[in-house]
Structures are given as C-alpha cells and as structure tokens.
Amino acid sequence: MGPEQAHVRDLVIRRARASDATALARVQVDSWRETYRGMLPEAHLAALSYAGHERLWRRTLAGPNVTFLAVLGGQIVGFASGGRSRTHRGFSGELQLLYVLRSAQGRGVGRALFDAVHYGLAVAGMPDLVVWVLAANKPARAFYEHLGLEPVGRASSLLGGIRLEEVAYGWRDRA
Numbered sequence: 001m002g003p004e005q006a007h008v009r010d011l012v013i014r015r016a017r018a019s020d021a022t023a024l025a026r027v028q029v030d031s032w033r034e035t036y037r038g039m040l041p042e043a044h045l046a047a048l049s050y051a052g053h054e055r056l057w058r059r060t061l062a063g064p065n066v067t068f069l070a071v072l073g074g075q076i077v078g079f080a081s082g083g084r085s086r087t088h089r090g091f092s093g094e095l096q097l098l099y100v101l102r103s104a105q106g107r108g109v110g111r112a113l114f115d116a117v118h119y120g121l122a123v124a125g126m127p128d129l130v131v132w133v134l135a136a137n138k139p140a141r142a143f144y145e146h147l148g149l150e151p152v153g154r155a156s157s158l159l160g161g162i163r164l165e166e167v168a169y170g171w172r173d174r175a
C-alpha cells in the first residue's frame, strides 16, 4: 500500500536518525521541485541533487537540530527540522524545514510534524519559534496562519537574478 491509500491513523511521526539521510534527501529534493516550480529559478531546481542533500542531511542529523519525519504507508512522506533562530527577531527557535510530499498532503501530516518540532524545540528551551516562507508560497502561508502563527517580518534576497520576497511567521509562547 502506498502513501496515497494509507489511512492517516497509520501515520508514524518519529525522530530522524543518521540512517535516514538518504531518504530525507530524496523527499526534500522531490518536494522542493513540486513546491517551488514557478517560484524559484528553474536552473536552481534542476541543480538540486540527492547526493548533495544527503551530505547536508548527514551534517544536520549529527548536529543539535530537532528533526522529525513522517511515515505513511511504509514510506517517508515528510519531515520537519528546527533549531535555534538564525534571525533572532525576538524568537528563540526556528522551524527551518517542513515538507510533505504532495501525495500525502491534506491529511494532517504537516500539522503533526509542526507539533513534533514545536514540542522538541520547547523541551530544548525554545518555546517560541519563527519560520520563513516565500511570500509567493500562498498555501504554506495559509497553513501557518491556520495554525495560529502571525506575520512578524519580511526580507528580500536575490537567487539566480530573481528577487525573492520572504515573510516570517511567529509563534509566541502563550504559557
């Protein structure tokens, strides 16, 4: 049974381990190509490589980041990773990556991964978090707004000659 048929009650969220680097790289590259076609330069998406991302994941998984992955229908269909905020703005934690393959979206996987990293960061002493989203990524922005995050900043950068606008969403500790 593939992830398309699997019922969400069969969803497993677990911490990622070093041996997951290959699978995480595959899901990340595939998910980026699904998500960012038309938003990021085509050359940038074409240049993404499983091997390069596997190297990045080996480094990430050996470091202090909190990383969880989602298994549905026996396959890894998404992941989320966070750590200390890289941009401050009054937030201790940062959700750096949250990706669910299109075939598994809309079934609670994204929320479950968000909650897992949010909890993992809070336990590590980072109860509030920020996440940066491409301004053009309307579905992701609506998802974070639905979860209760609020826009807290904007930034702009250049990638392959294209100007990218990003919006920061924040979750403040309400305890």
Ligand SMILES: CC(C)(COP(=O)(O)OP(=O)(O)OC[C@H]1O[C@@H](n2cnc3c(N)ncnc32)[C@H](O)[C@@H]1OP(=O)(O)O)[C@@H](O)C(=O)NCCC(=O)NCCS
Binding pocket: 031, 035, 098, 099, 100, 101, 104, 105, 106, 107, 108, 109, 110, 111, 112, 131, 132, 133, 134, 137, 138, 139, 140, 142, 143, 146, 147
């Ligand atoms: C954005 C993303 C992580 C959401 O994950 P998902 O598994 O599709 O979302 P879920 O099924 O867990 O949805 C959780 C809740 O958010 C809501 N939601 C999801 N997408 C939404 C959207 N585009 N607009 C409004 N609400 C949305 C759902 O209705 C659900 O509500 P409920 O729990 O109150 O019933 C996922 O679609 C994804 O990986 N997209 C591509 C990659 C990406 O853009 N990542 C973010 C980069 S910063």
